[in-house]
Amino acid sequence: MGRWEPNARGRLEQAALELYVERGFELTTVAEIAERAGLTERTFFRYFADKREVLFAGAGTLRELMVGALAGAPESAAPIEAVAAALEAAGAVLGERREHARQRQAVIAANPALQERELIKLASLATALAEALRQRGVTEPAASLTAEAGIAVFKIAFERWVGGTSQPDLPQLMRESLGELRAVTAAG
Amino acid sequence: MGRWEPNARGRLEQAALELYVERGFELTTVAEIAERAGLTERTFFRYFADKREVLFAGAGTLRELMVGALAGAPESAAPIEAVAAALEAAGAVLGERREHARQRQAVIAANPALQERELIKLASLATALAEALRQRGVTEPAASLTAEAGIAVFKIAFERWVGGTSQPDLPQLMRESLGELRAVTAAG
Numbered sequence: 001m002g003r004w005e006p007n008a009r010g011r012l013e014q015a016a017l018e019l020y021v022e023r024g025f026e027l028t029t030v031a032e033i034a035e036r037a038g039l040t041e042r043t044f045f046r047y048f049a050d051k052r053e054v055l056f057a058g059a060g061t062l063r064e065l066m067v068g069a070l071a072g073a074p075e076s077a078a079p080i081e082a083v084a085a086a087l088e089a090a091g092a093v094l095g096e097r098r099e100h101a102r103q104r105q106a107v108i109a110a111n112p113a114l115q116e117r118e119l120i121k122l123a124s125l126a127t128a129l130a131e132a133l134r135q136r137g138v139t140e141p142a143a144s145l146t147a148e149a150g151i152a153v154f155k156i157a158f159e160r161w162v163g164g165t166s167q168p169d170l171p172q173l174m175r176e177s178l179g180e181l182r183a184v185t186a187a188g
Numbered sequence: 189m190g191r192w193e194p195n196a197r198g199r200l201e202q203a204a205l206e207l208y209v210e211r212g213f214e215l216t217t218v219a220e221i222a223e224r225a226g227l228t229e230r231t232f233f234r235y236f237a238d239k240r241e242v243l244f245a246g247a248g249t250l251r252e253l254m255v256g257a258l259a260g261a262p263e264s265a266a267p268i269e270a271v272a273a274a275l276e277a278a279g280a281v282l283g284e285r286r287e288h289a290r291q292r293q294a295v296i297a298a299n300p301a302l303q304e305r306e307l308i309k310l311a312s313l314a315t316a317l318a319e320a321l322r323q324r325g326v327t328e329p330a331a332s333l334t335a336e337a338g339i340a341v342f343k344i345a346f347e348r349w350v351g352g353t354s355q356p357d358l359p360q361l362m363r364e365s366l367g368e369l370r371a372v373t374a375a376g
Contacts (some may be wrong), residue, residue, distance in 0.1 A: 078376025119307040141365060143342050146372045156332050176327060180357030183290025184334045184374045 002087060009047045011037040016054040017100065020107040025114065027052070036072045055114065061119045063128050064092050070132045079138045081180075083150035086129060087174040090154065095170030098161065128149040153177045190263065197235045199225040204242040204286065208295040213239070244290060244304065251316050253263065260318045266324045268334075271338035273319060275332050275362040277344065283358030293339045293350045314339040341365045 005011075015036035019028040030051055034041045040172045048054050050109035069089035073082035094101060110116040138146065156175040193199075207216040218239055222229045230339035235243050257277035259271035297304040309339060315333035326334065345365040349358045 027211055027354060078372075080373055114302040116308060119311055120304060123307055132294050141348060141368055142372050144347075145365065145369045149337055149369060149373055152333060152336030152340055156329050156336060157334075161317060161330060167240040177333065180329055181333045181337060184266075184330050184371045185268055185370045188269040 004041055005043060008037070008039055008043055012039060012047060013054055015059075016051065017103045017107065020055075020057075021103050025107055025111050049127070052117065055107065055129055056121060058115060059124075062090060062093070063125055065093060066125065067128050068131060069133045071135065075136075079133055079136070079142060079146040080149070080182075082133065082136065083129060084175070086132075086173045087150060087154055087178065091157070091169075091171035091174040094158070095161070101158075101162050109166055121153050122155060125154070147180060150178075153165055153181050156160070193227055193231060196225070196227055196231055200227060200232055200235060201242055201245075204239065205291045205295065209291050213299050215316075229351055232332075240302070240305065240367040244309060247312075248283070251313055253281060253376060254313065255320045256319060257318050259323065267321050267324070267330060268337070268370075270321065270324065271317060271334055272363070272366055274282060274320075275338060275342055275345070275366065276317065276359045279345070279357075279359035279376040282346070283349070286358075289346075289350050310339055310343060313342070337369060338366075341369050 012033060016028070016033045017092075019032055028051060030041055030044050032053070033051065033061060034044045048057060066086035066089060073085040075100045077085070108118050126144075126147045130144045130149055131145060133143035134140070153174065157170070157173040160177070161168065161173050174181040200221060204216070204221045206222060207220055208361055216239060218232050221239065221242070222232045225232075236245060254277060255345070256273040258270045258274040261273040265273070296300035296306050314332075314335045317338055318332045321334055341362065345358070345361040348365070349361050350357065
Protein backbone atom coordinates (compact mmCIF):
# COMPACT_ATOMS: atom_id res chain seq x y z
CA MET A 1 0.00 0.00 0.00
CA GLY A 2 1.20 3.50 -0.83
CA ARG A 3 1.03 6.36 1.61
CA TRP A 4 -2.31 7.97 2.34
CA GLU A 5 -3.21 10.80 -0.02
CA PRO A 6 -5.79 13.37 1.08
CA ASN A 7 -9.01 13.13 -0.96
CA ALA A 8 -7.39 10.90 -3.56
CA ARG A 9 -10.76 9.70 -4.87
CA GLY A 10 -12.09 13.22 -5.36
CA ARG A 11 -8.88 14.40 -7.02
CA LEU A 12 -8.86 11.45 -9.42
CA GLU A 13 -12.51 11.99 -10.25
CA GLN A 14 -11.99 15.68 -10.94
CA ALA A 15 -8.86 15.06 -13.03
CA ALA A 16 -10.60 12.35 -15.04
CA LEU A 17 -13.64 14.52 -15.80
CA GLU A 18 -11.44 17.43 -16.88
CA LEU A 19 -9.48 15.20 -19.25
CA TYR A 20 -12.59 13.50 -20.64
CA VAL A 21 -14.04 16.94 -21.41
CA GLU A 22 -10.79 18.29 -22.86
CA ARG A 23 -9.70 15.43 -25.07
CA GLY A 24 -12.53 12.92 -25.01
CA PHE A 25 -13.07 9.78 -22.98
CA GLU A 26 -11.49 7.42 -25.51
CA LEU A 27 -8.22 9.27 -25.80
CA THR A 28 -7.63 9.72 -22.09
CA THR A 29 -5.39 7.20 -20.31
CA VAL A 30 -5.30 6.22 -16.65
CA ALA A 31 -1.67 7.38 -16.57
CA GLU A 32 -2.78 10.87 -17.60
CA ILE A 33 -5.56 10.95 -15.03
CA ALA A 34 -3.17 9.95 -12.26
CA GLU A 35 -0.62 12.51 -13.41
CA ARG A 36 -3.17 15.33 -13.54
CA ALA A 37 -4.30 14.41 -10.02
CA GLY A 38 -0.70 14.31 -8.78
CA LEU A 39 -1.08 10.64 -7.87
CA THR A 40 0.17 7.30 -9.18
CA GLU A 41 -1.62 4.84 -11.43
CA ARG A 42 -1.44 2.40 -8.56
CA THR A 43 -3.46 4.80 -6.45
CA PHE A 44 -5.98 5.16 -9.28
CA PHE A 45 -6.56 1.42 -9.35
CA ARG A 46 -7.03 1.37 -5.61
CA TYR A 47 -10.23 3.38 -6.16
CA PHE A 48 -11.46 2.49 -9.65
CA ALA A 49 -11.39 -0.70 -11.72
CA ASP A 50 -10.92 1.29 -14.94
CA LYS A 51 -11.42 4.75 -16.41
CA ARG A 52 -15.10 4.09 -17.11
CA GLU A 53 -15.80 3.35 -13.47
CA VAL A 54 -14.84 6.90 -12.54
CA LEU A 55 -18.12 7.95 -14.17
CA PHE A 56 -20.24 5.24 -12.58
CA ALA A 57 -18.69 4.65 -9.17
CA GLY A 58 -21.57 6.50 -7.49
CA ALA A 59 -24.27 4.24 -8.95
CA GLY A 60 -24.30 1.77 -6.06
CA THR A 61 -24.50 4.53 -3.46
CA LEU A 62 -27.32 6.22 -5.38
CA ARG A 63 -29.26 2.97 -5.54
CA GLU A 64 -28.86 2.34 -1.80
CA LEU A 65 -29.89 5.91 -1.05
CA MET A 66 -33.04 5.65 -3.15
CA VAL A 67 -33.98 2.20 -1.88
CA GLY A 68 -33.42 3.39 1.69
CA ALA A 69 -35.65 6.44 1.21
CA LEU A 70 -38.36 4.33 -0.40
CA ALA A 71 -38.22 1.73 2.38
CA GLY A 72 -38.30 4.52 4.98
CA ALA A 73 -41.43 6.20 3.64
CA PRO A 74 -44.41 6.04 6.04
CA GLU A 75 -46.31 2.77 5.87
CA SER A 76 -49.40 4.72 4.90
CA ALA A 77 -47.68 6.24 1.84
CA ALA A 78 -49.01 5.11 -1.54
CA PRO A 79 -46.43 3.41 -3.80
CA ILE A 80 -45.99 6.53 -5.94
CA GLU A 81 -45.40 8.59 -2.80
CA ALA A 82 -42.74 6.16 -1.62
CA VAL A 83 -41.09 6.51 -5.03
CA ALA A 84 -41.35 10.29 -4.70
CA ALA A 85 -39.39 10.04 -1.45
CA ALA A 86 -36.67 8.10 -3.30
CA LEU A 87 -36.56 10.74 -6.05
CA GLU A 88 -36.27 13.59 -3.59
CA ALA A 89 -33.49 11.84 -1.70
CA ALA A 90 -31.59 11.33 -4.95
CA GLY A 91 -32.25 14.94 -5.94
CA ALA A 92 -30.94 16.28 -2.65
CA VAL A 93 -27.61 14.47 -3.06
CA LEU A 94 -27.08 14.81 -6.81
CA GLY A 95 -28.33 18.39 -6.74
CA GLU A 96 -25.28 19.59 -4.88
CA ARG A 97 -22.96 19.24 -7.88
CA ARG A 98 -24.51 20.63 -11.03
CA GLU A 99 -21.24 21.58 -12.72
CA HIS A 100 -19.90 18.09 -12.09
CA ALA A 101 -23.14 16.57 -13.38
CA ARG A 102 -23.02 18.78 -16.46
CA GLN A 103 -19.48 17.74 -17.34
CA ARG A 104 -20.26 14.10 -16.73
CA GLN A 105 -23.38 14.31 -18.92
CA ALA A 106 -21.39 15.91 -21.76
CA VAL A 107 -18.80 13.12 -21.64
CA ILE A 108 -21.50 10.46 -21.68
CA ALA A 109 -23.45 12.14 -24.49
CA ALA A 110 -20.34 12.00 -26.67
CA ASN A 111 -19.80 8.25 -26.28
CA PRO A 112 -22.36 5.56 -27.24
CA ALA A 113 -20.79 2.90 -24.98
CA LEU A 114 -21.10 5.24 -21.99
CA GLN A 115 -24.70 6.00 -22.93
CA GLU A 116 -25.40 2.26 -22.84
CA ARG A 117 -23.81 2.03 -19.43
CA GLU A 118 -25.99 4.93 -18.24
CA LEU A 119 -29.13 3.20 -19.52
CA ILE A 120 -28.13 0.05 -17.66
CA LYS A 121 -27.66 2.10 -14.51
CA LEU A 122 -31.19 3.51 -14.85
CA ALA A 123 -32.67 0.08 -15.61
CA SER A 124 -30.96 -1.34 -12.56
CA LEU A 125 -32.32 1.52 -10.43
CA ALA A 126 -35.84 0.69 -11.68
CA THR A 127 -35.33 -2.98 -10.79
CA ALA A 128 -34.13 -2.04 -7.30
CA LEU A 129 -37.08 0.31 -6.69
CA ALA A 130 -39.55 -2.34 -7.89
CA GLU A 131 -38.02 -4.85 -5.48
CA ALA A 132 -38.21 -2.33 -2.64
CA LEU A 133 -41.88 -1.72 -3.45
CA ARG A 134 -42.60 -5.46 -3.38
CA GLN A 135 -40.94 -5.54 0.04
CA ARG A 136 -43.58 -3.01 1.10
CA GLY A 137 -46.27 -5.41 -0.08
CA VAL A 138 -46.99 -3.78 -3.45
CA THR A 139 -48.01 -6.46 -5.96
CA GLU A 140 -47.03 -6.79 -9.61
CA PRO A 141 -47.43 -5.20 -12.07
CA ALA A 142 -48.04 -2.14 -9.90
CA ALA A 143 -44.56 -2.36 -8.34
CA SER A 144 -42.71 -2.45 -11.66
CA LEU A 145 -44.94 0.17 -13.26
CA THR A 146 -44.52 2.58 -10.36
CA ALA A 147 -40.76 2.02 -10.33
CA GLU A 148 -40.45 2.56 -14.09
CA ALA A 149 -42.59 5.69 -13.86
CA GLY A 150 -40.31 6.95 -11.09
CA ILE A 151 -37.20 6.36 -13.19
CA ALA A 152 -38.83 8.15 -16.13
CA VAL A 153 -39.35 11.15 -13.85
CA PHE A 154 -35.79 10.85 -12.54
CA LYS A 155 -34.37 10.86 -16.07
CA ILE A 156 -36.42 13.79 -17.35
CA ALA A 157 -35.96 15.91 -14.21
CA PHE A 158 -32.23 15.27 -14.23
CA GLU A 159 -31.92 16.23 -17.90
CA ARG A 160 -33.90 19.43 -17.30
CA TRP A 161 -31.71 20.31 -14.36
CA VAL A 162 -28.41 19.55 -16.09
CA GLY A 163 -29.45 21.43 -19.23
CA GLY A 164 -30.94 24.38 -17.37
CA THR A 165 -29.34 27.77 -17.01
CA SER A 166 -31.24 29.05 -14.00
CA GLN A 167 -30.65 27.60 -10.55
CA PRO A 168 -33.63 25.42 -9.79
CA ASP A 169 -33.41 22.96 -7.05
CA LEU A 170 -33.14 19.33 -8.24
CA PRO A 171 -35.45 17.89 -5.56
CA GLN A 172 -38.01 20.52 -6.55
CA LEU A 173 -37.65 19.62 -10.24
CA MET A 174 -38.16 15.98 -9.27
CA ARG A 175 -41.39 16.91 -7.48
CA GLU A 176 -42.56 19.10 -10.36
CA SER A 177 -41.79 16.45 -12.97
CA LEU A 178 -43.63 13.82 -10.97
CA GLY A 179 -46.59 16.18 -10.75
CA GLU A 180 -46.44 16.62 -14.52
CA LEU A 181 -46.30 12.88 -15.07
CA ARG A 182 -49.38 12.52 -12.91
CA ALA A 183 -51.10 15.25 -14.91
CA VAL A 184 -50.30 13.74 -18.31
CA THR A 185 -51.36 10.24 -17.29
CA ALA A 186 -54.58 11.56 -15.75
CA ALA A 187 -55.58 13.55 -18.87
CA GLY A 188 -57.82 12.19 -21.58
CA MET B 189 -26.37 -11.76 -56.57
CA GLY B 190 -27.33 -15.35 -55.84
CA ARG B 191 -30.61 -16.86 -56.91
CA TRP B 192 -33.76 -15.87 -55.13
CA GLU B 193 -34.57 -18.03 -52.10
CA PRO B 194 -38.15 -18.17 -50.83
CA ASN B 195 -38.52 -16.49 -47.42
CA ALA B 196 -34.77 -16.36 -46.90
CA ARG B 197 -35.07 -13.70 -44.18
CA GLY B 198 -37.59 -15.68 -42.17
CA ARG B 199 -35.61 -18.91 -42.51
CA LEU B 200 -32.41 -17.21 -41.38
CA GLU B 201 -34.18 -15.61 -38.45
CA GLN B 202 -35.71 -18.90 -37.35
CA ALA B 203 -32.42 -20.79 -37.75
CA ALA B 204 -30.53 -18.13 -35.81
CA LEU B 205 -33.01 -18.12 -32.91
CA GLU B 206 -32.93 -21.91 -32.69
CA LEU B 207 -29.14 -21.93 -32.56
CA TYR B 208 -28.96 -19.07 -30.05
CA VAL B 209 -31.34 -21.00 -27.78
CA GLU B 210 -29.54 -24.34 -28.26
CA ARG B 211 -25.93 -23.31 -27.90
CA GLY B 212 -25.95 -19.67 -26.85
CA PHE B 213 -25.60 -16.47 -28.83
CA GLU B 214 -21.83 -16.18 -28.37
CA LEU B 215 -21.01 -19.66 -29.65
CA THR B 216 -23.17 -19.50 -32.75
CA THR B 217 -21.51 -18.53 -36.04
CA VAL B 218 -23.05 -17.00 -39.14
CA ALA B 219 -21.85 -20.06 -41.08
CA GLU B 220 -23.92 -22.29 -38.81
CA ILE B 221 -26.99 -20.09 -39.12
CA ALA B 222 -26.76 -20.15 -42.91
CA GLU B 223 -26.26 -23.91 -42.92
CA ARG B 224 -29.23 -24.56 -40.64
CA ALA B 225 -31.38 -22.37 -42.91
CA GLY B 226 -30.11 -24.19 -46.02
CA LEU B 227 -28.65 -20.94 -47.36
CA THR B 228 -25.21 -19.42 -47.88
CA GLU B 229 -23.34 -16.98 -45.67
CA ARG B 230 -23.49 -14.57 -48.57
CA THR B 231 -27.27 -14.69 -48.45
CA PHE B 232 -27.16 -14.09 -44.68
CA PHE B 233 -25.18 -10.90 -45.17
CA ARG B 234 -27.62 -9.72 -47.80
CA TYR B 235 -30.22 -9.47 -45.00
CA PHE B 236 -28.28 -8.85 -41.79
CA ALA B 237 -25.12 -6.91 -40.99
CA ASP B 238 -24.13 -9.44 -38.31
CA LYS B 239 -25.60 -12.11 -36.06
CA ARG B 240 -26.74 -9.55 -33.49
CA GLU B 241 -28.85 -7.73 -36.07
CA VAL B 242 -31.00 -10.82 -36.53
CA LEU B 243 -32.43 -10.01 -33.08
CA PHE B 244 -32.88 -6.29 -33.68
CA ALA B 245 -33.70 -6.00 -37.38
CA GLY B 246 -37.35 -5.27 -36.54
CA ALA B 247 -36.58 -2.27 -34.34
CA GLY B 248 -36.83 0.31 -37.12
CA THR B 249 -40.14 -1.07 -38.36
CA LEU B 250 -41.54 -1.13 -34.82
CA ARG B 251 -40.52 2.49 -34.30
CA GLU B 252 -42.15 3.59 -37.56
CA LEU B 253 -45.29 1.67 -36.71
CA MET B 254 -45.58 3.27 -33.29
CA VAL B 255 -44.77 6.77 -34.50
CA GLY B 256 -47.30 6.34 -37.31
CA ALA B 257 -50.04 5.24 -34.93
CA LEU B 258 -49.27 8.11 -32.56
CA ALA B 259 -49.29 10.65 -35.39
CA GLY B 260 -52.54 9.18 -36.72
CA ALA B 261 -54.43 9.46 -33.43
CA PRO B 262 -57.36 11.94 -33.56
CA GLU B 263 -56.32 15.55 -33.06
CA SER B 264 -58.57 15.69 -30.02
CA ALA B 265 -56.75 12.78 -28.34
CA ALA B 266 -54.80 13.65 -25.20
CA PRO B 267 -51.05 12.88 -25.38
CA ILE B 268 -51.43 9.74 -23.26
CA GLU B 269 -54.22 8.52 -25.56
CA ALA B 270 -52.02 9.06 -28.62
CA VAL B 271 -49.31 7.02 -26.87
CA ALA B 272 -51.93 4.35 -26.08
CA ALA B 273 -52.65 4.11 -29.82
CA ALA B 274 -48.93 3.53 -30.44
CA LEU B 275 -48.82 0.82 -27.78
CA GLU B 276 -51.84 -0.98 -29.19
CA ALA B 277 -50.42 -0.86 -32.72
CA ALA B 278 -47.16 -2.38 -31.43
CA GLY B 279 -49.08 -4.96 -29.44
CA ALA B 280 -51.13 -6.03 -32.46
CA VAL B 281 -48.01 -6.74 -34.53
CA LEU B 282 -45.70 -8.16 -31.86
CA GLY B 283 -48.57 -10.13 -30.34
CA GLU B 284 -48.74 -12.47 -33.31
CA ARG B 285 -45.52 -14.30 -32.44
CA ARG B 286 -45.31 -15.14 -28.75
CA GLU B 287 -43.12 -18.24 -29.17
CA HIS B 288 -40.69 -16.21 -31.26
CA ALA B 289 -40.75 -13.40 -28.70
CA ARG B 290 -40.21 -15.87 -25.87
CA GLN B 291 -37.14 -17.41 -27.54
CA ARG B 292 -35.74 -14.00 -28.40
CA GLN B 293 -36.25 -12.80 -24.82
CA ALA B 294 -34.47 -15.88 -23.43
CA VAL B 295 -31.48 -15.27 -25.70
CA ILE B 296 -31.29 -11.61 -24.70
CA ALA B 297 -31.69 -12.37 -20.98
CA ALA B 298 -28.63 -14.64 -21.17
CA ASN B 299 -26.32 -12.02 -22.68
CA PRO B 300 -25.50 -8.64 -21.05
CA ALA B 301 -24.42 -7.04 -24.34
CA LEU B 302 -27.75 -7.95 -25.90
CA GLN B 303 -29.58 -6.57 -22.87
CA GLU B 304 -27.77 -3.28 -23.40
CA ARG B 305 -28.81 -3.26 -27.03
CA GLU B 306 -32.41 -3.90 -25.99
CA LEU B 307 -32.30 -1.00 -23.54
CA ILE B 308 -30.98 1.24 -26.29
CA LYS B 309 -33.82 0.13 -28.52
CA LEU B 310 -36.36 1.08 -25.84
CA ALA B 311 -34.65 4.43 -25.17
CA SER B 312 -34.69 5.18 -28.88
CA LEU B 313 -38.39 4.32 -29.03
CA ALA B 314 -39.04 6.77 -26.19
CA THR B 315 -37.10 9.47 -28.02
CA ALA B 316 -39.08 8.85 -31.21
CA LEU B 317 -42.44 8.96 -29.39
CA ALA B 318 -41.47 12.20 -27.62
CA GLU B 319 -40.56 13.76 -30.97
CA ALA B 320 -43.87 12.60 -32.47
CA LEU B 321 -45.73 14.15 -29.52
CA ARG B 322 -43.90 17.46 -30.01
CA GLN B 323 -44.98 17.34 -33.65
CA ARG B 324 -48.55 17.23 -32.33
CA GLY B 325 -47.87 20.39 -30.37
CA VAL B 326 -47.23 18.81 -26.97
CA THR B 327 -44.70 20.88 -25.06
CA GLU B 328 -41.80 19.73 -22.89
CA PRO B 329 -41.50 18.16 -20.39
CA ALA B 330 -44.97 16.68 -21.00
CA ALA B 331 -43.90 15.13 -24.32
CA SER B 332 -40.88 13.32 -22.86
CA LEU B 333 -42.69 12.28 -19.70
CA THR B 334 -45.64 10.85 -21.63
CA ALA B 335 -43.30 9.03 -24.01
CA GLU B 336 -41.24 7.56 -21.17
CA ALA B 337 -44.40 6.50 -19.35
CA GLY B 338 -45.56 4.81 -22.54
CA ILE B 339 -42.30 2.91 -22.91
CA ALA B 340 -42.50 1.84 -19.26
CA VAL B 341 -45.93 0.38 -20.01
CA PHE B 342 -44.62 -1.24 -23.21
CA LYS B 343 -41.77 -2.90 -21.32
CA ILE B 344 -43.87 -4.22 -18.44
CA ALA B 345 -46.75 -5.39 -20.63
CA PHE B 346 -44.34 -7.14 -22.99
CA GLU B 347 -42.58 -8.91 -20.11
CA ARG B 348 -45.92 -10.02 -18.65
CA TRP B 349 -47.00 -11.34 -22.02
CA VAL B 350 -43.75 -13.16 -22.80
CA GLY B 351 -43.57 -14.66 -19.33
CA GLY B 352 -47.24 -15.58 -19.18
CA THR B 353 -48.61 -19.08 -19.62
CA SER B 354 -52.19 -18.24 -20.53
CA GLN B 355 -53.04 -16.69 -23.87
CA PRO B 356 -53.82 -13.07 -23.20
CA ASP B 357 -53.84 -10.67 -26.02
CA LEU B 358 -50.82 -8.33 -26.12
CA PRO B 359 -52.79 -5.21 -27.16
CA GLN B 360 -55.16 -5.92 -24.26
CA LEU B 361 -52.23 -6.30 -21.84
CA MET B 362 -50.90 -2.97 -23.12
CA ARG B 363 -54.25 -1.32 -22.37
CA GLU B 364 -54.50 -2.96 -18.96
CA SER B 365 -50.95 -2.01 -18.01
CA LEU B 366 -51.54 1.58 -19.09
CA GLY B 367 -54.68 1.60 -16.96
CA GLU B 368 -52.62 0.30 -14.02
CA LEU B 369 -49.97 2.96 -14.56
CA ARG B 370 -52.71 5.57 -14.47
CA ALA B 371 -54.09 4.04 -11.30
CA VAL B 372 -50.71 3.95 -9.49
CA THR B 373 -49.80 7.50 -10.47
CA ALA B 374 -53.23 8.78 -9.44
CA ALA B 375 -53.11 7.14 -5.99
CA GLY B 376 -51.90 8.89 -2.88
